[in-house]
Amino acid sequence: MPQDTCIHCHLSxxxxxxxxxxxxxxxxxxxxxxxQGAYRIITGAGxxxxxxxxTWNENGVPSGTFETDFDDSVLAxxxxxxxxxxAEIPLLIEGIRCASCVWLLEKLIGREVxxxxxxxxxxxxxxxxxxxxxxxxPANLLTQxxxxxxxxxxxxxxxxxxxxxxxxxxxxxxxxxxxxxSMQLMGFSFALYGGYFHGIDSKxxxxxxxxxxxxxxxxxxxxGWPFLAGGWRSLKNRAxxxxxxxxxxxxxxxxxxxxALQSGGEVYFDTAAMIVTLILLGRLFEGAxxxxxxxxxxxxxxxxxxxxxLIIDGETRTxxxxxxxxxxxxLVRPGERIxxxxxxxxxxxxxDEATVTGExxxxxxxxxxxxxxxxxxxxxSIQLSVLRVSAESFIARMARMVEEAQNRKAPIQSLADRVxxxxxxxxxxxxxxxWFCWTFLLNATPSAALLNAVAVLVVACPCALGLATPTAVxxxxxxxxxxxxxxxxxxxxxxxxxxxxxxFDKTGTLTLGKPTVAEIIPARGxxxxxVLDLACRAEAGSSHPIAVSIKARAEQAGLHPAExxxxxxxxxxxxxxxxxxxxxxxxxxxxxxxxxxxxxSTESGTLTEVHVSLDNDWIGTLLIHDPVREEAxxxxxxxxxxxxxxxxxxxxxxxxxxxxxxxxxITDFHAETSPADKADWINRQKQDGKMTMMVGDGIxxxxxxxxxxxxxxxxxxxxxxxxxxxxxxxxxxxxxxHEAIFIARKTLQVIKQNLFWAFAYNFVTLPLAASGQLAxxxxxxxxxxxxxxxxxxxxxxxxxxxxxxxxxxxxPVD
Amino acid sequence: MLxxxxxxxxxxxxxxxxxxxxxxxxxxxxDFDDVEGPxxxxxxxxxxxxxxxTNKPGDKE
Numbered sequence: 032m033p034q035d036t037c038i039h040c041h042l043s044x045x046x047x048x049x050x051x052x053x054x055x056x057x058x059x060x061x062x063x064x065x066x067q068g069a070y071r072i073i074t075g076a077g078x079x080x081x082x083x084x085x086t087w088n089e090n091g092v093p094s095g096t097f098e099t100d101f102d103d104s105v106l107a108x109x110x111x112x113x114x115x116x117x118a119e120i121p122l123l124i125e126g127i128r129c130a131s132c133v134w135l136l137e138k139l140i141g142r143e144v145x146x147x148x149x150x151x152x153x154x155x156x157x158x159x160x161x162x163x164x165x166x167x168x169p170a171n172l173l174t175q176x177x178x179x180x181x182x183x184x185x186x187x188x189x190x191x192x193x194x195x196x197x198x199x200x201x202x203x204x205x206x207x208x209x210x211x212x213s214m215q216l217m218g219f220s221f222a223l224y225g226g227y228f229h230g231i232d233s234k235x236x237x238x239x240x241x242x243x244x245x246x247x248x249x250x251x252x253x254x255g256w257p258f259l260a261g262g263w264r265s266l267k268n269r270a271x272x273x274x275x276x277x278x279x280x281x282x283x284x285x286x287x288x289x290x291a292l293q294s295g296g297e298v299y300f301d302t303a304a305m306i307v308t309l310i311l312l313g314r315l316f317e318g319a320x321x322x323x324x325x326x327x328x329x330x331x332x333x334x335x336x337x338x339x340x341l342i343i344d345g346e347t348r349t350x351x352x353x354x355x356x357x358x359x360x361x362l363v364r365p366g367e368r369i370x371x372x373x374x375x376x377x378x379x380x381x382x383d384e385a386t387v388t389g390e391x392x393x394x395x396x397x398x399x400x401x402x403x404x405x406x407x408x409x410x411x412s413i414q415l416s417v418l419r420v421s422a423e424s425f426i427a428r429m430a431r432m433v434e435e436a437q438n439r440k441a442p443i444q445s446l447a448d449r450v451x452x453x454x455x456x457x458x459x460x461x462x463x464x465x466w467f468c469w470t471f472l473l474n475a476t477p478s479a480a481l482l483n484a485v486a487v488l489v490v491a492c493p494c495a496l497g498l499a500t501p502t503a504v505x506x507x508x509x510x511x512x513x514x515x516x517x518x519x520x521x522x523x524x525x526x527x528x529x530x531x532x533x534x535f536d537k538t539g540t541l542t543l544g545k546p547t548v549a550e551i552i553p554a555r556g557x558x559x560x561x562v563l564d565l566a567c568r569a570e571a572g573s574s575h576p577i578a579v580s581i582k583a584r585a586e587q588a589g590l591h592p593a594e595x596x597x598x599x600x601x602x603x604x605x606x607x608x609x610x611x612x613x614x615x616x617x618x619x620x621x622x623x624x625x626x627x628x629x630x631x632s633t634e635s636g637t638l639t640e641v642h643v644s645l646d647n648d649w650i651g652t653l654l655i656h657d658p659v660r661e662e663a664x665x666x667x668x669x670x671x672x673x674x675x676x677x678x679x680x681x682x683x684x685x686x687x688x689x690x691x692x693x694x695x696x697i698t699d700f701h702a703e704t705s706p707a708d709k710a711d712w713i714n715r716q717k718q719d720g721k722m723t724m725m726v727g728d729g730i731x732x733x734x735x736x737x738x739x740x741x742x743x744x745x746x747x748x749x750x751x752x753x754x755x756x757x758x759x760x761x762x763x764x765x766x767x768x769h770e771a772i773f774i775a776r777k778t779l780q781v782i783k784q785n786l787f788w789a790f791a792y793n794f795v796t797l798p799l800a801a802s803g804q805l806a807x808x809x810x811x812x813x814x815x816x817x818x819x820x821x822x823x824x825x826x827x828x829x830x831x832x833x834x835x836x837x838x839x840x841x842x843p844v845d
Numbered sequence: 846m847l848x849x850x851x852x853x854x855x856x857x858x859x860x861x862x863x864x865x866x867x868x869x870x871x872x873x874x875x876d877f878d879d880v881e882g883p884x885x886x887x888x889x890x891x892x893x894x895x896x897x898x899t900n901k902p903g904d905k906e
Contacts, residue, residue, distance in 0.1 A: 130885035153882030196878070203872050211865045215858060235850060242854055 038082070039066035040180075069180050076139060085131045101170040101177075102349060109185035110169055117147065120169050122158040123186035124151065124176060132181070140175055143167060157186060184336060206311040209254035212246045213304045219243040220301040227297065240298050244289060247300040251285050255307040271455035273496065279455070281306050283488040287481070294478065299485075302814070309818055313501040335404040335424065339363075339370040342414065352421045359417040363408045369415065371404050372424045377414035383407040450790070458491040458797075465801040479803070486800035491793055495817040499785035502825035507778040510832045515761040516771045523757040525782075526741045527775035529722045533670060533768070534713065534735070536727035537681035537691060540745065541765075542657040544728070546577055548584040549638055549656035554649050562651035564590055566643045569598060569608040569617040577641065577655055605641075613646035623649075639687075659691065666765035667695045673772055680709045680725075680735070709735035724758075726768065743768065770836050781828045785821045792817045 036043050037060065044062040052059050052067050054074060061067040073081050111119045127133060133151045136158070141149045145166025151158040160172055169185075176183040219239050226236050252259070258281065261274030281303045288298040339355055340347045340362040347362050352370040355361065360376055363369055369382075379397040384406045396402055402415065404424040462484045469480035504521040511518055518524045535541050551559040567585040570578035585591075599607045605618015616623055620630060623642045630642055630649050638654040667677055679700035681688050688702035701712060709725075713735055716723045725732065725739035736742030736756050744756035745763040760767045796813055799805040805813075871877065 130882075133882065133885070151882070152879040153885060200872050200875075200877075203877060204869055207868050207872070208865065211861055211868070215861055218857070219854075235847060238847070238851060239854075242858075246858075 035060070037062035037066050039070045065180070069178070072139075072178060073135070076142070078135060078138060081131055081135050085129060101173040103168050103170045104349070106169040106173065106185055110164075112164070116163045116165050117161065118164045119159055119161045120172070121186050122160065122173070122176070123184045124156050124158050125182040125184065126180065127151070127156045136176065136179065136181065139179060140172065143172065143175060146172070158183075202311070202315055205254045205257070206308070206315050209250050209304065209308040209311055212250045212254075213301075213308045215246050216243055216250075216301050216304050219246075223298070233295075237292075237295075240292050240300075243298060243300040244292060247285060247288075247304050250304040250307050251281055254311060255281055258307070258310070271452045276455045276458070276491070277306060277310060279459070280488055280491065283485055287485045290481075296478070296482070305814075309498060313498045316501045316505045335421065336368050336370045355417045356420060357417050361415050361417060362412060363415055364412050365408050365410055367408055369402050369404050369406050369408060371415075371421045372401070372418045373415035374399060374401050374418055375413050376416040378412060380408055380413045381410045383409055450786075454491075454790075454793075458488065461491075461797060461801055462487040469803070475803075483801065483803045486803075486805050487797060490796040490800045490805065490814065495789035495792065495814070495821040496786070498818055498821050498825075499789050500782055502822050503778055503781045503785060503828055506825050506829045507774055507781075507832070510829050511771065511774050514767065514770060514836065515764075516767055516774070517759040517761060518771075518775075519757050519759075523741060524775050524778055526722065527724065527758060527772060528779035530675065530724045530741055530772065530775075532676040532678060532716060532721050532723045534678045534680050534709075534723055534725045534739070535697070536709075536725075536732050536735075537679060537688065538657060539728040540726055541663050541679070541691060541695065542659050544657065546580040546639070546655045546657040548580055548653055550654040551651060552633060552654070553651040557650055559651075560588060560590060562643050562653065563588055565615050565645060565650060566617050566641065566653060568610075569606045569615050569643075571598075577639070580655055581641070581653065616644045617641060659694065660765055662765050664695050666769060667697060669766070669769040670772070671696070671698075673769070673776075675772070680704055680712060682706075706732065706734050710738045713738045743771070773835065774832055777828060777831055781824060785824055788821060788824070789817065 039061060042062055044060060048062055050061040050064065050067055052061060052070075054071065059070070061070065073079060106120065109120055111121075113119060124136065127136075130153065133153055137149045137151055140146060140160060143162075145163040146160060147163065148161040149158065162169075162172065173183045173185075219242055222231075222239050223236065223243070225231070255278070258274050258277045261272065262276075262278030265272040265275045284299045284303040284306075288300050288303070290296075291298050335352065337352055338349050339352045341350045341355065342360045342362055355371055361370070361373070365380070375396055375398050377398065379395065382394050382396050382402060384394055384403070396413075401418065404421065465487050466480050466484040469475040469483055470477065475483075500521065504524055507524055508518050508521075518527070538544050551562050553559055553562050563581070563585050566581050567590060570581050597609055605616060605622040608615040608617075616626055616628070618641065620640055620642060623630060623644055626644075626647075628642075628644050628647060628649055630652070633640060633652055633654070638656050641653040641655060643650045643653070670677055676699070677697045679688055679692055679697050679702075681691075681700070681702055682704055685702040688700045691697070692700045701708070704712070709732065713723050713725060717738075717740070722740045724741040724743055725735045726743045726745070727736055728745055732744075736744065741758055742756040743758040743760065745760045758771060760771070792813070796805060
């Protein structure tokens with residue numbers, strides 16, 4: 032490890048902050064006392080392995096986070112008391128990056144006196160600590176967690192979340208029960224099948240049949256309850272649905288079998304049980320996929336703390352964030368996150384706004400400036416005037432968007448429902464007609480006629496239909512995720528498969544978003560360093576990407592200029608700095624010309640010009656270049672091969688847009704657009720009946736991303752962009768876009784094949800059953816086969832994806 | 846013959862019901878809520894045993 036990075040946090044150490052400590056005979060370098068302390072705690076507890084085990088792949092808590100005090104009286108409402116010497120506190124722990132963080136926390140907290148059990152959920156970062164309130168206090172536990180550098184939040188799940196967890200558990204129990212009983216039932220059925228073909232003692236047969244009836248009863252009426260209830264609802268609303276078809280099939284098979292039990296015919300309990308079991312399995316898959324995609328977003332939303340320090344008459348009181356009203360004054364200490372949107376009323380501080388802007392650099396905020404809930408106060412205490420109640424804060428509005436997304440259903444699933452509206456009445460009609468024909472036209476016995484009608488209902492049962500969509504979606508999202516492509520649900524997968532136009536943002540999407548100084552053009556008699564020095568001094572306090580690029584270049588050239596005068600920023604134009612040697616202007620051509628300067632024209636092409644002047648003398652020009660991503664051209668060509676239109680939407684100059692389009696062969700472009708313009712353009716496309724995907728990364732793309740049929744964001748973009756998007760590429764590589772669309776199209780194709788097969792099977796077997804050629808036992812066998820075929824077809828999708836895009840292949844070509 | 850079949854069936858149902866009750870108990874306990882963690886935890890405990898055995902003296906203050 033290089034000596035200039037901190038052994039604990041791996042961040043580079045500013046020379047003035049270097050702390051050298053000798054631990055176990057080794058000289059170790061730390062960037063701050065916090066890291067030194069954490070290292071000593073960890074190694075002191077014999078857990079030094081942490082440093083070998085950890086693999087960091089997610090941003091953790093930013094550096095500079097301070098310890099916070101925890102107050103038992105505030106935590107009390109989150110503690111669940113089980114008995115006098117046992118209590119539990121649920122936490123959400125921020126800063127967990129990998130499995131070894133979980134390991135470390137569980138071990139260290141588990142060793143605290145009075146702690147009985149620590150369980151941290153690896154996926155959701157939620158923890159449950161069970162402790163003895165006589166021996167330790169919640170505040171002590173939270174302090175221990177934060178001493179390690181993680182941030183614990185007392186966390187009580189909302190009513191909706193708890194309901195969702197309960198529902199998933201109930202579903203699991205229903206399925207487990209159905210699966211267990213179906214297995215028992217299969218044993219009985221095999222005996223009965225054997226008896227059907229080889230003969231069986233009628234007494235034994237009857238006993239086995241009774242047992243079969245007994246185990247099927249709970250499957251139909253407990254496990255199958257959601258379907259029965261749904262079917263009843265759809266009957267009441269006169270809107271035939273899949274649920275109705277399922278319950279009809281299940282109930283007929285079950286009731287007919289009961290009748291056959293009395294009259295000594297063949298029973299079909301296994302059919303009824305299998306339908307319920309398989310369809311529950313499909314629903315379980317669906318629910319798991321949805322929960323997975325939601326839990327990450329959920330975590331972000333928990334960032335705004337539940338409690339705030341309200342200042343009344345000079346005294347601070349801890350209150351719940353939800354009770355704050357606009358104009359309340361609250362105190363936010365360093366190391367705390369801002370609980371509600373507000374305006375700084377006193378003090379100034381540096382904030383980490385990465386959750387909102389994606390900018391990892393701390394931002395200085397002064398009195399009168401607005402700050403958003405969920406951002407982290409880094410350096411000093413501030414007083415905040417509340418702007419909006421917490422339910423209206425930026426982060427809460429996002430929460431609502433997530434909830435809406437959660438409730439969306441894959442449209443192709445609703446296709447199955449739409450078909451059901453025709454299919455269900457048709458099946459009932461055919462069954463009735465079958466019974467009618469056999470009874471009155473063909474003069475069959477009442478039992479034979481009923482048997483044929485039942486065969487129709489059994490054969491029409493939509494087992495394969497229930498599995499068609501969820502299995503394909505599960506296979507596709509799983510395979511896509513291992514390639515760094517995250518679809519937020521089945522509907523997104525389907526939409527992506529239908530997209531015909533792709534709109535790109537320029538900066539950060541097609542380009543790397545990391546501008547560099549390409550060229551410095553000094554005026555006559557000046558040299559490059561003069562230009563750089565002045566520009567750098569003016570930009571010293573700015574975190575604008577262009578300023579960052581100038582500062583980086585200056586550092587390369589060995590210059591370390593500091594801010595030496597008072598700087599005024601003119602947003603969108605440039606900077607003005609008055610120094611003892613004169614007034615310095617740094618900014619665009621328009622800005623400097625407006626200030627009476629004469630600048631010779633430059634050959635800038637696609638580059639951004641930054642001009643520098645000192646006391647009305649032009650000193651020179653810096654040309655800033657934001658390189659286009661290496662793979663962009665190949666990616667655009669691949670997309671064209673798939674028959675897609677490509678469009679560039681950028682706020683940048685016309686010439687730059689044109690140049691980029693020409694280089695990458697992008698079909699069309701719209702330059703100098705505002706965020707609202709971009710959204711407008713996408714809405715117009717929608718009205719024209721086009722399916723548009725927007726690819727972007729910035730906060731300025733957020734409206735367009737949420738407007739588009741599919742919003743796609745790349746990792747490295749802002750959290751907002753990631754959260755408003757439907758499709759996330761976790762590796763910032765444009766080639767993934769091509770893969771995503773390919774996978775989505777293939778999935779759509781497989782779903783259609785599955786649905787086609789499921790329906791076609793029904794149409795072929797229905798007439799057979801109606802004509803009395805298909806005994807219900809064969810109908811049940813055929814049904815199982817069709818389910819297996821559908822699942823197999825979905826699994827084939829995984830093979831196709833793996834073959835087309837081997838994981839190691841970085842830039843797939845077709 | 847008949848009696849033994851009935852006894853065997855009832856026995857199998859009892860064993861199955863036992864497994865089913867255990868399943869319900871684990872779901873209620875929340876054992877299926879985190880399906881991602883156990884695979885890491887399994888490895889963790891292995892290494893912890895070896896490391897804590899070498900560092901035992903310094904474990905408790």
